[in-house]
Amino acid sequence: MQNLIEKSKKYKMNTYASFDIVLESGNGSTLKDINGKEYLDFVSGIAVNSLGYGQTDILKALVGQACMLTHCSNLYLNLNEIELAEKLVENSCFDKVFFCNSGTESVEAAIKLAKKYGKTQKNIDTPEIISMKQSFHGRTLGALTATGQDKYQSSFTPLLSGFNYAEFNNIESVKSIINEKTCAVIIEIIQGEGGILPATTDFIKELREITQDKHILLIIDEVQTGIGRTGKLFAHQHYGIEPDIMTLAKGLGGGVPIGAMLAKDFVANSFIAGDHASTFGGNPLACGAAIAVLDKILSDCFFDEVKAKGHYLKERLLELNIENTEVRGMGLMFGMEFSFPVKPIIEKCIENGLLLIGAGANVIRFVPPLIIEFEEIDKAVDILQSALLEIK
Numbered sequence: 001m002q003n004l005i006e007k008s009k010k011y012k013m014n015t016y017a018s019f020d021i022v023l024e025s026g027n028g029s030t031l032k033d034i035n036g037k038e039y040l041d042f043v044s045g046i047a048v049n050s051l052g053y054g055q056t057d058i059l060k061a062l063v064g065q066a067c068m069l070t071h072c073s074n075l076y077l078n079l080n081e082i083e084l085a086e087k088l089v090e091n092s093c094f095d096k097v098f099f100c101n102s103g104t105e106s107v108e109a110a111i112k113l114a115k116k117y118g119k120t121q122k123n124i125d126t127p128e129i130i131s132m133k134q135s136f137h138g139r140t141l142g143a144l145t146a147t148g149q150d151k152y153q154s155s156f157t158p159l160l161s162g163f164n165y166a167e168f169n170n171i172e173s174v175k176s177i178i179n180e181k182t183c184a185v186i187i188e189i190i191q192g193e194g195g196i197l198p199a200t201t202d203f204i205k206e207l208r209e210i211t212q213d214k215h216i217l218l219i220i221d222e223v224q225t226g227i228g229r230t231g232k233l234f235a236h237q238h239y240g241i242e243p244d245i246m247t248l249a250k251g252l253g254g255g256v257p258i259g260a261m262l263a264k265d266f267v268a269n270s271f272i273a274g275d276h277a278s279t280f281g282g283n284p285l286a287c288g289a290a291i292a293v294l295d296k297i298l299s300d301c302f303f304d305e306v307k308a309k310g311h312y313l314k315e316r317l318l319e320l321n322i323e324n325t326e327v328r329g330m331g332l333m334f335g336m337e338f339s340f341p342v343k344p345i346i347e348k349c350i351e352n353g354l355l356l357i358g359a360g361a362n363v364i365r366f367v368p369p370l371i372i373e374f375e376e377i378d379k380a381v382d383i384l385q386s387a388l389l390e391i392k
């Protein structure tokens, strides 16, 4: 293992603070490293492997498609991208989809579409976008500009012009920075990297009203919250609103890289052929995996089970009765905020066979596969409890 870790340090760029674990295989909600040590996974590749590991339908879709056609470019159509586009549109409030490969790319596509709409439909010469402080939208320069956190931005200035930042969950703050150039507001329903902070219902409803009144687009970034993570297909559905644009990635491909940007026709029509593209977008292999994921997630009772397991996880975390902590979230996306940095707790849990991840310095994030079992939730909470006692 040590040898591999050194090789990784020698040959890979130093962009990740990875743990010294080399993973080899996975089954259900359990991962195994190259020494055979098993880990119960409450990270899911950061809310990606929603159906866990070794899921038969995803494997069948991948193997079957790999034998037929792995790539063909957008010069031509392929069966899987058409079927996936239909499934996403028919199960959402949107009319059209654009496929790409990651979350940040889906946000780039949304930014470009919003700007094109601003220029062509609203005659704004230099369209501006409002995003939220403490948000996270990705690492490419457009998405990074939308990300309202100095720690991610400061080394890479100058960023894009035309972005303004409002306080999350503060409608007056949004109102105060809307101006005649504002073409869109981009927001996460639950700020993920920002600390698992859910938007309040009043805030989202008022935001939708104001943006609708002023013909400003509402872009909901569901890269982390989408595809069943919160107990509904999309997190905005908990709030009874319809955005104009939505971004997806992470859970969509069940572990295979894919992103998507969806929009209503009145916005989507702003793009014409040649405006935007991605070589791998709509790739038949990735779309095949996503179809298998959606079929499973949209099957009977799936969301009820996610909600029941999420409720159980929350109850078990609250039962730990740890002073000065708060448990926040929805479905199977929770954050537990402590009054001190959680890194030592996470390290101890990993040592004891439970993978966890932070969301900011003081928050432990729980994003297990959506197929997690009740007994596995018990096991995870037991490991967390022992870790808390051990580090005291």
Ligand code: PLP
Pocket (backbone or CB within 6 Å): 102, 103, 104, 105, 107, 136, 137, 138, 139, 188, 192, 193, 221, 222, 223, 224, 249, 250
């Ligand atoms: N948007 C949100 C809400 C995210 O949580 C993330 C990643 O964590 C991204 C965008 C960027 O996604 P990716 O890492 O696939 O580029």
